[in-house]
Amino acid sequence: MNIEIPKFAVIGRVNKGKSSIVATLAEDDSVIIDPLPGTTRICQEFPFRIDSKTLMILIDTPGFQDAPRMLAWLRDNEDSVTNRREVVAKFLRTFQGTDEFIDECRLLEPILNGAGILYVVDGAKPFRKNYEAEMEILRWTGQPRMALINKIGEGDHSDEWRPALDQYFSVVRSFNAHFVNFWDRVKLLEAFRELHEPWRESINSSITFLKDEWQRRQQEAVTIIANLLLDQLTYEQSIAIETNADPQKYKNKFETEFHDYLRKREQKARKSIEHLYHHLKIETEEDELVRPIFEEDLFAQSTWSLLGLTPKQLIALGAIAGATVGGILDASVGGASFFTGTILGGALGGASVFYFSTNRFASIENIIGVIQGKKLIRIGPHKNPNFPWIVLDRALLHYKNIRDLAHSRREKLKLSTKNENQRVVASLDSSTRKALNQVFSAIRKKGIKESVDLKNKFDELLYQIIHDL
Amino acid sequence: MTVAEIIDLEVQLIKDHDADLIELRQRDRKIGQQLNAANTRRGELFVAWLKQVRKNEHPSPGELFDTGYRWLGRLLFFVGLIIGSGSAASVLSYNGAKPVNIVNFLAVLIGLQLLTILFFLLNSLPASLRRCIPGSGEFYNFIRELSYLFSRLMGKIFNHLPSKHLNRLWQDLQRIKVKQKLYGSVEKWLVIRLTQRFGLAFNIGALATCLYLITFSDLAFAWNTTLEINNKTFHTITRTIATPWRTIVPKGVPSLDLVEQSRYFQLDDQYFDTQADTEIPKAIVVGRWWLFLILSLISYGFIPRIIIYTFSIIKLKTALMKLPLKSAEFESLFDRLTRPLLQTRPIERDYSAPSDQFDTNFKYDFQTSSSICIAIQWGDIAMDNDQVFELIRNRFAWSVNQLVSAGGFDYIKSNVAALEMIEQQNDCLPILILVESWESPSTAILNFIKQLRTKLDASDHIIIGLVNTASRPVWQPPNKIERQVWKNGIAKLADPYLRAESMVEEL
Numbered sequence: 017m018n019i020e021i022p023k024f025a026v027i028g029r030v031n032k033g034k035s036s037i038v039a040t041l042a043e044d045d046s047v048i049i050d051p052l053p054g055t056t057r058i059c060q061e062f063p064f065r066i067d068s069k070t071l072m073i074l075i076d077t078p079g080f081q082d083a084p085r086m087l088a089w090l091r092d093n094e095d096s097v098t099n100r101r102e103v104v105a106k107f108l109r110t111f112q113g114t115d116e117f118i119d120e121c122r123l124l125e126p127i128l129n130g131a132g133i134l135y136v137v138d139g140a141k142p143f144r145k146n147y148e149a150e151m152e153i154l155r156w157t158g159q160p161r162m163a164l165i166n167k168i169g170e171g172d173h174s175d176e177w178r179p180a181l182d183q184y185f186s187v188v189r190s191f192n193a194h195f196v197n198f199w200d201r202v203k204l205l206e207a208f209r210e211l212h213e214p215w216r217e218s219i220n221s222s223i224t225f226l227k228d229e230w231q232r233r234q235q236e237a238v239t240i241i242a243n244l245l246l247d248q249l250t251y252e253q254s255i256a257i258e259t260n261a262d263p264q265k266y267k268n269k270f271e272t273e274f275h276d277y278l279r280k281r282e283q284k285a286r287k288s289i290e291h292l293y294h295h296l297k298i299e300t301e302e303d304e305l306v307r308p309i310f311e312e313d314l315f316a317q318s319t320w321s322l323l324g325l326t327p328k329q330l331i332a333l334g335a336i337a338g339a340t341v342g343g344i345l346d347a348s349v350g351g352a353s354f355f356t357g358t359i360l361g362g363a364l365g366g367a368s369v370f371y372f373s374t375n376r377f378a379s380i381e382n383i384i385g386v387i388q389g390k391k392l393i394r395i396g397p398h399k400n401p402n403f404p405w406i407v408l409d410r411a412l413l414h415y416k417n418i419r420d421l422a423h424s425r426r427e428k429l430k431l432s433t434k435n436e437n438q439r440v441v442a443s444l445d446s447s448t449r450k451a452l453n454q455v456f457s458a459i460r461k462k463g464i465k466e467s468v469d470l471k472n473k474f475d476e477l478l479y480q481i482i483h484d485l
Numbered sequence: 486m487t488v489a490e491i492i493d494l495e496v497q498l499i500k501d502h503d504a505d506l507i508e509l510r511q512r513d514r515k516i517g518q519q520l521n522a523a524n525t526r527r528g529e530l531f532v533a534w535l536k537q538v539r540k541n542e543h544p545s546p547g548e549l550f551d552t553g554y555r556w557l558g559r560l561l562f563f564v565g566l567i568i569g570s571g572s573a574a575s576v577l578s579y580n581g582a583k584p585v586n587i588v589n590f591l592a593v594l595i596g597l598q599l600l601t602i603l604f605f606l607l608n609s610l611p612a613s614l615r616r617c618i619p620g621s622g623e624f625y626n627f628i629r630e631l632s633y634l635f636s637r638l639m640g641k642i643f644n645h646l647p648s649k650h651l652n653r654l655w656q657d658l659q660r661i662k663v664k665q666k667l668y669g670s671v672e673k674w675l676v677i678r679l680t681q682r683f684g685l686a687f688n689i690g691a692l693a694t695c696l697y698l699i700t701f702s703d704l705a706f707a708w709n710t711t712l713e714i715n716n717k718t719f720h721t722i723t724r725t726i727a728t729p730w731r732t733i734v735p736k737g738v739p740s741l742d743l744v745e746q747s748r749y750f751q752l753d754d755q756y757f758d759t760q761a762d763t764e765i766p767k768a769i770v771v772g773r774w775w776l777f778l779i780l781s782l783i784s785y786g787f788i789p790r791i792i793i794y795t796f797s798i799i800k801l802k803t804a805l806m807k808l809p810l811k812s813a814e815f816e817s818l819f820d821r822l823t824r825p826l827l828q829t830r831p832i833e834r835d836y837s838a839p840s841d842q843f844d845t846n847f848k849y850d851f852q853t854s855s856s857i858c859i860a861i862q863w864g865d866i867a868m869d870n871d872q873v874f875e876l877i878r879n880r881f882a883w884s885v886n887q888l889v890s891a892g893g894f895d896y897i898k899s900n901v902a903a904l905e906m907i908e909q910q911n912d913c914l915p916i917l918i919l920v921e922s923w924e925s926p927s928t929a930i931l932n933f934i935k936q937l938r939t940k941l942d943a944s945d946h947i948i949i950g951l952v953n954t955a956s957r958p959v960w961q962p963p964n965k966i967e968r969q970v971w972k973n974g975i976a977k978l979a980d981p982y983l984r985a986e987s988m989v990e991e992l
Contacts, residue, residue, distance in 0.1 A: 065829070085897065146864050149894055228824075291506045
């Protein structure tokens with residue numbers, strides 16, 4: 017049985033956000049979106065394909081230029097309300113290939129070939145009666161129609177638009193192309209489903225695949241972030257220097273190289289996340305005066321003061337870890353130590369966190385060995401207890417923003433640098449924090465590659481965090 | 486799946502680690518569809534995938550490893566043959582002075598082999614059982630230390646090898662080392678297969694040499710030992726050793742007579758019962774040991790080696806077949822091969838820029854001393870007459886001579902009326918068309934302006950007054966983009982007496 021492939025022509029007046037809606041629905045950040053009109057000159061198809069099978073097609077169209085005059089022509093040529101679609105077809109035959117109604121002909125062609133209509137208006141601007149000419153023409157085509165109230169800029173005139181749109185369209189939805197998330201897109205697809213019964217199956221398949229794809233991306237994001245943390249926490253660098261050379265002379269160069277590696281590794285993970293969510297053109301310039309927080313340097317003071325765990329949370333985690341070790345000692349002597357182990361362990365754990373968390377940068381270590389007559393000096397892995405939390409926080413923050421970034425957005429991404437609530441890890445529940453802390457300790461001790469169970473546990477924890485974001 | 490294929494798979498996965506995720510998914514899903522990925526076994530699927538991805542990259546790290554492994558096997562076989570042959574020649578050396586000591590033969594060619602076979606069997610036991618054997622822990626620690634030293638030595642040797650291929654092989658092997666947990670069983674049987682190949686060659690060499698010496702030389706066998714073992718006990722030992730072939734080859738089992746007759750004392754340099762009268766010559770009697778010795782070598786050396794060698798080949802194949810291929814990278818690859826690829830971007834994109842570019846820096850010739858104008862409200866602009874008058878007065882200090890509408894929902898009549906009204910005007914008044922700044926200059930208004938120009942002199946001024954109606958109740962100027970949009974829009978008409986102005990001045 018041949019299933020009819022639903023097609024949706026995105027129609028509207030010039031500069032009302034048609035291309036933005038297409039970019040968001042098709043997850044295509046290369047769609048040209050320009051405030052200057054006329055960027056969409058021809059119809060462009062965006063097929064929604066699963067492998068080579070097309071399930072749905074979106075069509076970006078040029079905008080209406082002179083709807084009232086066109087409507088006047090249609091009315092002049094109307095014989096009866098029953099043949100209005102034929103009159104529209106006649107209009108197309110009459111003007112196609114001429115210098116008149118160029119854009120109208122282009123946008124009507126896919127509709128007359130069976131495409132459904134997604135009529136886009138700008139809800140930030142007031143309704144005007146002349147828009148009814150466009151709506152009336154679309155009604156004449158007889159195709160399934162839905163209206164989307166997009167919003168470009170401030171202001172909300174949706175209440176003015178709705179009564180008018182309700183008269184011409186079976187479904188009216190608000191859809192702010194710049195600020196919708198995945199579930200808004202799914203909801204819109206579900207609304208498409210209601211427009212025309214023969215399209216239902218195909219759109220259902222699209223929704224299923226879209227949800228599946230969304231889950232896959234989450235899983236892949238977990239792998240990317242887990243690998244980032246693994247590399248960041250275990251990376252070390254060593255060089256051999258002459259026996260009579262002073263290690264301090266190499267300090268700056270060596271430490272810079274070490275931290276640069278960590279920065280580059282983070283950039284690589286971010287790029288992967290961006291590509292995972294089909295943001296191929298996102299700008300990540302680092303030289304702006306006011307940079308969003310996740311564009312700030314990994315080792316910047318502001319990063320360390322705004323992200324990661326709070327000092328109180330860090331010390332608490334250290335104390336718990338120390339007390340656990342001490343508790344094992346107490347248990348081994350049958351409690352004869354009067355819990356001295358637990359108390360001392362807790363105090364030492366907390367104090368060690370306090371001691372190690374003061375430095376944002378890793379430093380070179382003293383000579384760690386001699387090889388072939390040369391001194392071996394090493395830097396890393398980074399020891400600061402807050403380091404994994406900072407890395408994780410930055411990764412989650414970046415992930416969340418990329419995941420929720422509509423593909424119609426063209427400006428640089430920004431987060432509020434003043435907002436304390438942007439710490440993701442600090443808001444995790446204490447059991448998750450504790451479990452993560454154990455994983456970080458294990459990674460630092462022997463690397464997670466050694467243990468499949470540990471890796472699975474880490475992935476599960478991260479998946480849960482990402483899922484709840 | 487072969488070891489070479491696993492190595493190549495791992496190397497390819499390492500390469501893919503840095504590749505673009507979208508490209509990877511597209512590449513692998515395409516291959517997955519060609520291979521009917523969902524219905525193919527993982528191992529076969531990955532190998533077929535590898536062939537498509539690698540194309541003609543030869544020699545691959547896996548092929549290099551394979552070649553190296555094969556040459557190492559050949560070398561060990563050759564060395565085994567030499568050592569086996571040498572050992573046999575050494576224990577069977579007879580110059581006519583002193584007979585060949587059977588105990589030596591058994592100890593060197595059978596005893597040592599049995600010991601290595603015993604280690605192999607011990608190693609094959611489950612770890613929990615192995616731990617119960619006294620001394621096994623220390624022994625394995627010792628072996629581990631040795632192997633550590635050996636691997637370090639190999640590392641140093643590899644690092645000094647100049648060959649580009651070998652260095653690459655070494656790097657790839659180092660990466661694979663990380664995956665020991667996954668490939669431990671394969672590695673184990675790879676090594677066992679090599680050692681058993683050596684053992685087999687050793688036995689072939691020893692057997693061939695034994696047969697040669699027995700056939701082409703006149704060997705005299707005897708047994709002697711410092712231990713207090715009487716003939717009967719030694720006979721029991723030899724009978725026990727001969728158990729495997731006792732019923733098949735009875736002649737291969739030494740008799741008590743033979744044992745007694747072939748006992749030899751070095752001190753006296755003579756056989757134990759040399760004085761005894763026998764019908765058979767002494768040399769022939771003591772020569773009867775050969776069959777026992779050959780059968781011992783076959784039964785305790787050659788056959789066990791063949792069995793273990795065959796077993797190691799089978800186990801290696803089984804280990805390769807049983808590889809779960811479920812590491813994170815393989816899971817990800819399987820997902821890329823089997824999961825339908827969702828694509829929403831256009832197959833071919835039209836990137837062509839608008840072909841009609843206009844000079845937006847047109848120099849306007851705008852000088853008017855008029856104090857009145859004709860105003861046209863375009864496209865259902867939401868302003869009452871008083872608001873229009875006030876706005877124009879505030880902006881240009883003009884009063885409005887005529888106010889008409891055009892460009893609305895039903896604009897054909899209103900446009901015609903507006904144009905007729907303007908045509909009838911005798912005064913050369915500026916025409917001010919009030920538009921909502923947030924609308925774009927459509928073909929409708931541009932056509933209207935064209936028609937309007939035909940009713941006016943070429944130098945009569947037409948002004949597009951941009952009104953930001955969305956900012957009400959306070960009148961605010963249109964934003965920069967809106968102004969630019971209108972400037973660009975009317976530039977298409979290339980009319981020097983046409984311009985766009987904000988109806989509220991920017992502060």
